[in-house]
Amino acid sequence: MDTEEFQLPRSQAANERLHAMIPGGAHTYAKGDDQYPENLAPVISHGRGAHVWDVDGNRYIEYGSGLRSVSLGHAHPRVIEAVRRELDRGSNFVRPSIVEADAAERFLATVPTAEMVKFAKNGSDATTAAVRLARAATGRPRVAICGDQPFFSVDDWFIGSTPMSAGIPAATTELTVSFPYGDLAATEELLTRYQDEIACLILEPAGHTEPPPGYLAGLRELADRHGCVLVFDEMITGFRWSEAGAQSLYGVVPDLSTFGKALGNGFAVSALAGRRELMERGGQRHSDDRVFLLSTTHGAETHSLAAAMAVQSTYVEEGITAQLHALGARLAAGVSDAAAGMGVGDHVVVRGRASNLVFATLDEKGQPSQQYRTLFLRRLLAGGVLAPSFVVSSALSDTDIEHTVDVVAQACAVYRKALDAGDPTPWLGGRPVKPVFRRRA
Incomplete structure (x- = not known):
């Protein structure tokens, strides 16, 4: 020894x-x-x-x-320089900062498959907002998660499906069902079993293995046919697979997607992005019931958004x-x-x-x-x-x-x-x- x-x-x-x-x-x-x-x-x-x-x-x-x-x-120089520029200008105001518009434009230029974006501080808030939006848009209660993947949110709809489910009501846990990655037939069986009950399919588009040929396109077709929302959790795949996300790399566009982690290079920033028709339900320019989408005091801290913009520029310009x-x-x-x-x-x-x-x-x-x-x-x-x-x-x-x-x-x-x-x-x-x-x- x-x-x-x-x-x-x-x-x-x-x-x-x-x-x-x-x-x-x-x-x-x-x-x-x-x-x-x-x-x-x-x-x-x-x-x-x-x-x-x-x-x-x-x-x-x-x-x-x-x-x-x-x-x-x-402490990447380009990111730190961008953050320093904002620190002396104030970080949070009673109205939106112009930095929020700049950051949204930068994000949507980087991820052109999305039409609108809203920023938050952590990934869990973004994925939970996607689930709430899907439930509101479909009028359905159930969420289908990819059961082969380790983590989606700290919130009850996901944590109730893990061994650390203490404190989460069974009524909440019962609304989350799971499907296996790479198996379209099993997913279709699940959607058929809970016909008109599943609001969304949420998954990481890729993990430790590449998606089987045609798999993501098949999920897209299943979601459309069964009337549910397709959500890509791009917390990990975003930037590491492509700065435009795995959705760009594999050519399959989800209804909603969530980004975080690499987006801020350590600064606290995440994003919910997706189709305008869905995202606008969390806004003011529609006639449906309002969705409390994301509303966080610190969601648009200027220095974190500056970090995100610097990260995106660095990824694109330096490959x-x-x-x-x-x-x-x-x-x-x-x-x-x-x-x-x-x-x-x-x-x-x-x-x-x-x-x-x-x-x-x-x-x-x-x-x-x-x-x-x-x-x-x-x-x-x-x-x-x-x-x-x-x-x-x-x-x-x-x-x-x-x-x-x-x-x-x-x-x-x-x-x-x-x-x-x-x-x-x-x-x-x-x-x-x-x-x-x-x-x-």
């Missing part, structure tokens, strides 16, 4: 402070210290580019930055999506080669689109293992790589990727020892990492 010890005493103390005041010790469950090896959850001091520093003074190459939101790297794909492809090839070289190519597996890579850690039987994930994460952290996923940012350098691959190779050498021993426990250093969605703490 490797006896090298990597410790984070200041981060450990900071985590205790966080738990004493903040339920879960973080403001996002996916950032919780239960997602990391015991006593090895770094608390971040600051970041620049593709690197972050923890309060213990360690520097890491960071992947999955800001849960995929910081795709240009931390950022292509850069993300190239960096991810290089990383995926290096990690796969390193794993194969250490004899664990069937156990440490890189998956997903090059711009949105995740990794699987499989046990002796080829099954997903939280224990082996813990072992792997420990070795990455000790080598200066903070990687709950392998989602790249455009700030990564060739040197960063080379170092990551070297650290992965060292981790895979330990992984091989654990597989040979038939038990990873001696290399865990404590309890294994835990899944986010679980019924008990």
Whole structure:
């Protein structure tokens, strides 16, 4: 067993402070210290580019930055400059700022498949607004979610379908049904079973696998035939697949779509976009019942909208999506080669689109293992790589990727020892990492 010890005493103390005041010790469950090896959850001091520093003074190459939101790297100069220009001009007023018009024009030019847009601060508000709009437009109560995809909203209509459903009435949960990704026949059966009851189909247009040929077009046809609204959750696919979204890449236009994460490069901004006929129901220029669509005090903070405009300009002018794909492809090839070289190519597996890579850690039987994930994460952290996923940012350098691959190779050498021993426990250093969605703490 490797006896090298990597410790984070200041981060450990900071985590205790966080738990004493903040339920879960973080403001996002996916950032919780239960997602990391015991006593090895770094608390971040600051970041620049593709690197972050923890309060213990360690520097890491960071992947999955800001849960995929910081795709240009931390403190990106063009974004920070745009934000600074607005900070001295005030951030929130009693009437709309002209920045709101500028930001809407910029967004609709970037995502030309949408006709109107409304901004908010987080993805959950945008997806819930889409669901409410679909229910209002169709007069139907049920929501059909893609059950193979992990997250759509913090709100009851989705969280009630997860193991963390405490506090959500059964009457609400019963209105959410699910369909499997890639299976048009099963989706049609669901729509037929709940004929004239389903308001919308909501899904990420792509995930760890590409959509089967004709699948998204088939969903479009099903939604039209059954009179329901098609909603694409583009929180992840937006910008990483194309700055115009996966809807542009695959040539299938939803009725509504939601964007966030990469849109602000870490600043809080999200968007609900879609067909004018639907979106205007949340406005004033129609004769139907009014829909309380999105109305947030901070939804149009000028500096966040300025950040979004700078992000979009940077993506378009510098070809950022292509850069993300190239960096991810290089990383995926290096990690796969390193794993194969250490004899664990069937156990440490890189998956997903090059711009949105995740990794699987499989046990002796080829099954997903939280224990082996813990072992792997420990070795990455000790080598200066903070990687709950392998989602790249455009700030990564060739040197960063080379170092990551070297650290992965060292981790895979330990992984091989654990597989040979038939038990990873001696290399865990404590309890294994835990899944986010679980019924008990």
